[in-house]
Amino acid sequence: MIQRSKHSESGFYLHDHEKLYNQLLHLEKRNKKIVLIGVTFALLDFAEKYSMQLENTIIMETGGMKGRRVEWTREEVHQFLKERLGVRQVHSEYGMTELLSQAYSKKEGIFYPPFWMxxxxxxxxxxxxxxxWPKENSSQRGIINIIDLSNMYSCxxxxxxxxxxxxxxxxFQVLGRIDNSDLRGCSLMTS
Structure with a gap:
């Protein structure tokens, strides 16, 4: 996606927080619209190191600490990122390596899946x-199962x-991992 955008200022900054910080400052000064997407632990690492007032930036966290940090609730993560990075809200993505589709949350941790999921x-x-299925004006609580019809030739x-x-x-809303569950996710891969 970064290469396809052909935008010279797009980049991958997982381990280069200083470069990301400088790039965000540069783009903010020019009033450029920015989308900053990151795994939760990386965004928290960045926000702990740098405090900013991002007025033109949308932040989207893609979930999970993957064993790299103590687990936080989504509310705690979003509040910390809002305070440290000066944004009004933080968006979220929910998906898995095994699935081709994702659900997105614009605010308050409520995810909206595409119609085929x-x-x-x-x-x-x-x-x-x-x-x-929950009745009108109610909700149901349990463990999440997903059917993704875009996965035609796989599970x-x-x-x-x-x-x-x-x-x-x-x-739907994700409330957290069940107790004693395995760590999962593509961010567990090592380089």
């Missing part, structure tokens, strides 16, 4: 028990270890 909840004590169904809440319109 469905979220179902299973009972916390019985993995084979799918919970009923289209994932049973996660994420606790969540689903709403009647198909949107």
């Amino acid at each position: 469905r979220i179902f909840l299973r009972d916390e004590t019985d993995p084979l028990q799918i919970l009923p 289209a169904f994932i049973a996660t270890e994420d606790a969540g809440r689903i709403f009647p319109d198909g949107s």
